[in-house]
Amino acid sequence: MSKFQGVWVFIEQLAGEVAPVSWELLGAGRTLADNLEGELAGVLLGHEVKHLVSEVWAYGADKVYLIEDPVLQFYRTAPYARALVQAVKEYQPEILLLGATSLGRDLSGAVATALGTGLTADCTGLAIQPETRFLEQTRPAFGGNVMATILCRRHRPQMATVRPRVMPMPSRREGRRGELVRVDVTFDADEARAEVIEIITEKNKAVYLDRAEIIVAGGRGVGSKENFALLEELAGVLGGTLAASRAAVEAGWLPPEYQVGQTGVTVRPKIYFAIGISGAIQHLVGMQGADVIVAVNNDPDAPIFKIATYGIVGDFREVVPALTAEFRLRLDP
Amino acid sequence: MLHMVVCVKQVPDTTEVRIDPRTNTLVRAGVPAVINPYDAHAVEAAVQLKEKYGGRVTALSMGPPQAEEVLRRALAMGADEGILLTDRAFAGSDTLATSYILAQAIKRIDKMLPVNLVLCGKQAIDGDTAQVGPGIATRLGFTQLTYCMAIDAIDLEQGYIQVQRKLEGKREIVRGRLPALLTVVKEINELHYASLPALVRAARADIITWGKDDLELDPAQIGLKGSPTSVWRIFAPPARPGGEIIPGKPQEAAAALVEKLVKTKVVADR
Ligand SMILES: Cc1cc2nc3c(=O)[nH]c(=O)nc-3n(C[C@H](O)[C@H](O)[C@H](O)COP(=O)(O)OP(=O)(O)OC[C@H]3O[C@@H](n4cnc5c(N)ncnc54)[C@H](O)[C@@H]3O)c2cc1C
Ligand SMILES: Cc1cc2nc3c(=O)[nH]c(=O)nc-3n(C[C@H](O)[C@H](O)[C@H](O)COP(=O)(O)OP(=O)(O)OC[C@H]3O[C@@H](n4cnc5c(N)ncnc54)[C@H](O)[C@@H]3O)c2cc1C
Known part of the structure; x- marks a missing residue:
């Protein structure tokens, strides 16, 4: 050997x-x-x-x-x-x-x-x-x-x-x-067995949730489809992708391909924002591999805070726009 | 005729598998066993191809006798036959040995009715290696097409299959020669509930069982002995640090948090 x-x-x-x-x-x-x-x-x-x-x-x-x-x-x-x-x-x-x-x-x-x-x-x-x-x-x-x-x-x-x-x-x-x-290698014209016809860069980001680097995810606490616009703005400033808990998907606020968790997608971004998500185990298994987790929740006892790197206790309707404004200030001088 | 073999693995529901912190061993007691979710999508893909092009679907699993359950699940979804590879000599196989045993079984199936397509899941949710599919393709000399998110066309006469592969931020459209082995991702289809007649048919079906003597196997290439890798130690992943609550009114807290994030370069790093 x-x-x-x-x-x-x-x-x-x-x-x-x-x-x-x-x-x-x-x-x-x-x-x-x-x-x-x-x-x-x-x-x-x-x-x-x-x-x-x-x-x-x-x-x-x-x-x-x-x-x-x-x-x-x-x-x-x-x-x-x-x-x-x-x-x-x-x-x-x-x-x-x-x-x-x-x-x-x-x-x-x-x-x-x-x-x-x-x-x-x-x-x-x-x-x-x-x-x-x-x-x-x-x-x-x-x-x-x-x-x-x-x-x-x-x-x-x-x-x-x-x-x-x-x-x-x-x-x-x-x-x-x-x-x-x-290294000299002789190739047969025939041995590839396959032919690449086209490589398409993907536009629909949800399809690549599992590869996203920045994710802004919302849960039942977001309350309505309209309220997701606040999360979308934050994601927009960061170049991030939206995602959802199962509760938010079941409410019809985002399509199923956006669901993170046991029966959804497993993600591993650099940063994961959990907005109005309580932190059920079935959700955590899909996102606990994130480098940094930020939780925003108005319940100080929400389990998500136990695994979040940083938490802000408060109403997301105030916290999320404040984050968006602050990031805009810092990232687009 | 299109004859497809789908490889299905029985796996523990991994969200419930834990490490006992005192003994550093896996706690599997009471953890339910399920069909590997990606394999369910592979079965669905095969059944849809059968509906479109005609043909036959054989479900194949290696595991303990109770793995028969995932074969019945495949039958309920529309597979025509279930074959279980079960033998104590198979225990402890790593991916090299597992792909060898599965490939030898597919060779035997191929002798009864030629196989032109093998489907696997992207990976198993317990071992998580994604290595068994490529292992089988290499051993059989089939065209290897991993991470398939769509099957566009099959042409049996010309002998090719066209698929879309999911890559990092891209999709690749590729045409491969048959016979081929595909591994599939979840996006390839949506799963449906089985009908009652299908469930009953599956529950009553005979599952074929093959042991080591039913296949042409080199004993040095199976089980623990045939496995070059070995798990040397297992342990619980380090707990997430965390729990830092940023105090203050929304504006202040947001400013303080963004400051931290920009400093740790997590965000500015892009
Ligand atoms: C077999 C199985 C599989 C499952 N798979 C998944 C899965 O893949 N993914 C998944 O996510 N779940 C899954 N679940 C469901 C899971 O158990 C939880 O029910 C779900 O994750 C809860 O979603 P949520 O956190 O959005 O909602 P909730 O648990 O209702 O939490 C809402 C949170 O929002 C907070 N909140 C409310 N208002 C505000 C506000 N104004 N501002 C800030 N915070 C607010 C609340 O304090 C609460 O913590 C599964 C369950 C089962 C049984
Ligand atoms: C903690 C741990 C770590 C391990 N790490 C490694 C490692 O790094 N390298 C290594 O070689 N082995 C490793 N193994 C062993 C490996 O898990 C087994 O060999 C297993 O039988 C197959 O690998 P997998 O579960 O990763 O399957 P994958 O290769 O992820 O499975 C891909 C597909 O192959 C098919 N398939 C896989 N197994 C079967 C089966 N039994 N029956 C039918 N179809 C099947 C399914 O279609 C499945 O979707 C590890 C085992 C453990 C417990």
Whole structure:
């Protein structure tokens, strides 16, 4: 097993734009590689993406493995997986990390299966066990109610996907250089098995509630459909998305796709405003992963205050317009 | 003919699963078991395709004997047959081993009637890995299409399926060759209540049960032994700090809160 060496980070790009989680992983990978006294490499796949190589060095990689081919212009599982598998077999990294994005989770499952190795999903913590050199992979399961640390003892590489925005962004060092290794992979015209016809940027925000960074959610306490206009203004100033508790959806104030919770959507924004929401467990399971929770409620004993980072006790009809005005002042000088 | 296999997993209602803080073990006692919600959407999608194009839907589950319940649920929703993979030797399988066993079962089903479409949920709400679908697709050599939010068309003659995939802030329209494996998100359809006759039919149906000897399996690739990953320790997530009430009249409180939020860069960071 000692022939497997080095930490690899899959550099995810679409049309030459790199997913930020790839840089975050280079930061985390640097620490792991240093602990193992090994090297850190980025593995970059795409069509005409060579200009990104210097960026990968700038974010801390010692080496870049580059695979370029027109077949790799759009992401399709089969050619990406086969190319990555070939590179791993040739150069044998000890650890392979990917972002837990839709692309990363699609690709990692295929690659780990083809390699017959273990894969840990959606990690929020990574560390090296000093005695064994094993990668300790910590991740939430059971909808976030349980944390588990997973080991992959006998198979290499140890593979993990890592949740975006968990690892800190490393600093970028302009002009930092490393080694470039081109990996030659020959592709079959036929092997992609799929053809991307169109990629559409979504306008209906509710469909992407689970990916929203700022959410303003209202509950029964909002009282009426008309009153949601106050929340909409706050969301507008913040570039955020509206959402609702089940009580508000059942009252017909917002359509069902806006419902957060056990029978709705699970969200994980940077900030979640809970306005006139009491904090029932079925609602909490859908939003307690938010980085910051702000609760506005006129009942000081509402359970939502127990989990809220910040709370304001008061009538939302006064508090929300005040917040909107204050944000407008601070954000649009 | 369109022959679809839908993979359905029985899961605990995860909102009620907790860690016992003293023993650091999972408390599952009394927690109800349900069909994985995404898998219910996968069954619904298959049944709708059957209504549109004709064909057959086989529901497949691996789990303890009581997982039979989720197969009956699939039958009540319109699946034609339920197959349960149950054997002590399967216990402790991680996603690599689980996808191996399910793929071997699909190979056996395929021999009886060729399979051109496999449907899975986006992920299971207990393990939360989203890895079993890609694992099955890789093992079977099927086109892998994850996070499907719509199925636009199937053309059996030309041998393709066109779907819409849900990506970060985007949707991707992609045409893939059959046979294919889809994993589906909730947006793909709305679930309906089953009718009484359908419920009765499902309750009376025979569920086929296969153990390890009914499939061609390498014993080294199943169960704990066949699983490269292992759960080394589990613990309760750190409690949310929180509970800071910002005092004052609405105006003052709002100003103080915005000050804090802007300072922590949560908002300004955009
Ligand atoms: C199986 C099951 C699944 C469920 N799934 C979900 C789910 O997915 N999502 C979900 O949200 N719920 C779900 N529920 C329902 C859940 O149990 C609660 O009933 C629901 O979340 C309550 O919504 P609420 O907080 O908006 O309403 P309430 O509990 O009625 O709370 C309203 C709050 O508004 C406050 N308020 C009133 N007036 C004002 C004012 N003027 N200014 C400020 N505050 C005010 C009140 O003090 C109160 O705290 C589910 C329930 C079950 C049994
Ligand atoms: C706390 C904890 C953490 C874990 N972490 C990992 C990990 O990081 N890596 C790992 O490899 N394993 C892990 N496992 C093991 C994993 O949960 C099991 O292998 C499980 O059998 C399948 O994974 P999943 O629940 O994540 O399913 P997913 O891959 O999320 O399920 C996707 C779809 O596959 C189908 N499917 C999945 N299981 C079955 C089944 N039994 N029968 C029929 N269809 C099914 C369903 O359609 C489902 O919607 C973990 C287990 C626990 C308890």
